[in-house]
Amino acid sequence: MSLPHPRELARTLEFIAEVCNQRRVGTLGSATSLRAFCAEWRFPGASTITKADADATWAHVRTIETMWDADRDTAAVMANRVFRECDARPHLVRHDGLDWHLHGLPAGAPIADAIAVDAAMAFVDLVRVDDTARCKRCGDARCERMFFDLSRNRSRRFCSTTCQSRTNVAAFRARAGQL
Ligand SMILES: [Zn+2]
Numbered sequence: 001m002s003l004p005h006p007r008e009l010a011r012t013l014e015f016i017a018e019v020c021n022q023r024r025v026g027t028l029g030s031a032t033s034l035r036a037f038c039a040e041w042r043f044p045g046a047s048t049i050t051k052a053d054a055d056a057t058w059a060h061v062r063t064i065e066t067m068w069d070a071d072r073d074t075a076a077v078m079a080n081r082v083f084r085e086c087d088a089r090p091h092l093v094r095h096d097g098l099d100w101h102l103h104g105l106p107a108g109a110p111i112a113d114a115i116a117v118d119a120a121m122a123f124v125d126l127v128r129v130d131d132t133a134r135c136k137r138c139g140d141a142r143c144e145r146m147f148f149d150l151s152r153n154r155s156r157r158f159c160s161t162t163c164q165s166r167t168n169v170a171a172f173r174a175r176a177g178q179l
């Protein structure tokens, strides 16, 4: 079975969705929490994250969320803006057992910029194949978590089976109440 997108792209989109989700619900608020989060996701440079890095990341999170919710044309314009503002320098690298892949910034660049440029590069791939619609929010209005829909026909509506069954139960109760 082949996924509609390479694993690396899906992982990047899951990472940036999770940064935004955790920031929104308040579990990412400090440099310490961002350090732990990035270490967990094996994001390069996690161990040296400072408060300034965290603050710069939160500023980019707003852009990334807007890009996530945007239509294809807007996402394209926003990705270009991120490349300009972060001075992106795409180059191919092979390291740590990973085959050739694209890095958007030189090693040692600010982590906030690295996150934003990674997000923008992921959106470039989605814009090119006209698949930005896979960037979704949970259909449960109390949740609204961002998630990347990897389903074959782009039909997934909820971030988790928990949200799906909660919504199904609510719809069932509403129907039952109308009888
Ligand atoms: Zn790499």
Ligand SMILES: [Zn+2]
Residues within 6 Å of the ligand: 138, 139, 140, 143, 144, 145, 158, 159, 160, 163
């Ligand atoms: Zn949800």
